[in-house]
Amino acid sequence: MRAIRVVPNPFELVPYDADTIAGLAAEAAALAGFPDDVSVTLEIDEVLPHPLTGTFVEVTPEAERAGGTSHLDVWMSGANFEDPKRPVKFQEELARAELVRAFLRAADRLRPEFAGAVGDEDLSDRQRAAWDVWTEGRAERLGVPGTRPDRLRYHYRLHHGFNDVADAAFDRLWAADALSWDDLERACAETAAADTRARPKKTALRKEQLRAPRPDAASA
């Protein structure tokens, strides 16, 4: 089984076990078809409670790394693994599903068809929601328990609109086997054209995120 570095180890604020999570992550990577020769660091933000969920994946290609191999950094909110009914309690089924989703999207990022995709932190809500739908649909077909189209549909509708065009795009994204970044962009353009909701007059200078700013980002 591949080695995955989990941060923090040990956890200090929640009773999560880094070795258990590393094992689940390795299984999830295999199920998602994520290549073995890419090293992985999985950072769990143990400060965030349910419902403050979130995931970012970031792939650094081989050419940009001194070690000569590609690397994947995954950031996940601790809330992604937390039983909604029992604060601070780790829920394994939830963790499995969240990890498979993260590795499916990370595997997408390694494909040339996703070369044009901006980094996770710069994705618009619409782009991210569309990608999440395609990801969750694939996870369901892989037999991952806990995949819920109704649940994701609400998240998707918040960003694509409550209308028939958006719903039809959801169904196509969910059922798709192979898509490219351009396909996701086209789906987003289609739902944006049908979206009659008022746009916010002001946009934030920095997109709001649950993830704490990284020291290097702050000094840049």
Added chain:
Amino acid sequence: MRKIFPPNELARDERFVRTKIEDRVFDPRNVALIERDLGSAKLEPSRPAAADRARSLMHGIFVGEIQALEGAGRTCFDFDDQEAPFSLKLDMARQCWDESRHVEISVKLGEWMGSEIGEFTESTFLYEAACADDPVMRLCGVNRALEGLAIDVFNTMKEFGDVAGDPVLEFCEDWMLADEVTHVKMGSDWLRRLTEHDPERRNRALEFQRTVDKIFSLGGFRGESDENPVHLARKFRRMAGFDEAEMDELVEISKQAQADAEAMATAAAEGGGAYGA
């Protein structure tokens, strides 16, 4: 049949998991969470994890409606006609009908949002406020404090539905909001009538209301700044019989509750209670 039914014996099936307010107050993550700049706490579709936050709040509304139904039902039964006039009980019976409708609406809204009954925890402190042995206290604690909070929450969810373009959520919340204004007004009217010649009883009841308001501010849950997920709905509260001074006081109570919660979180962290190393 016994009167003043204890909260721990409320009928619930296996889907419901109960939590205590202390679990939230003494969560070891609280201090670090307070220190983390998460931006505005206002419930908006563009905020991270908006769908999960909205579902969680919707489930809180759902269990709150069940308990409001149970509380109003108890008030119909727990007092004789000397303690609580028959017309007050008629109002409470009407409220039971409203609350049961709200429970059904909330279940359907939860499904619409991709949630389900029992997905989140239930804490019974709403019902606990309905266990006071004086009907005037119940009217202040439940109808004025908690149904008042319901006005704020429903208005927040209605605005969320409006901004998100979710016609179902916006419409349902608007209808429930109308009922809540009536429930709060019932509390305001009966408080005035039952304590017309007993200012001391009125003061006791209003003090109880302040206590409940503080508990239900949940460390900054409700207020008037972007730090508060739920905003005070002044217009609707005015319609329900609140005056400006009462609403200003409520804002101060919420600020105090937030400061208290932060102090408790810090004290809990200093006293240990974390995991790992």
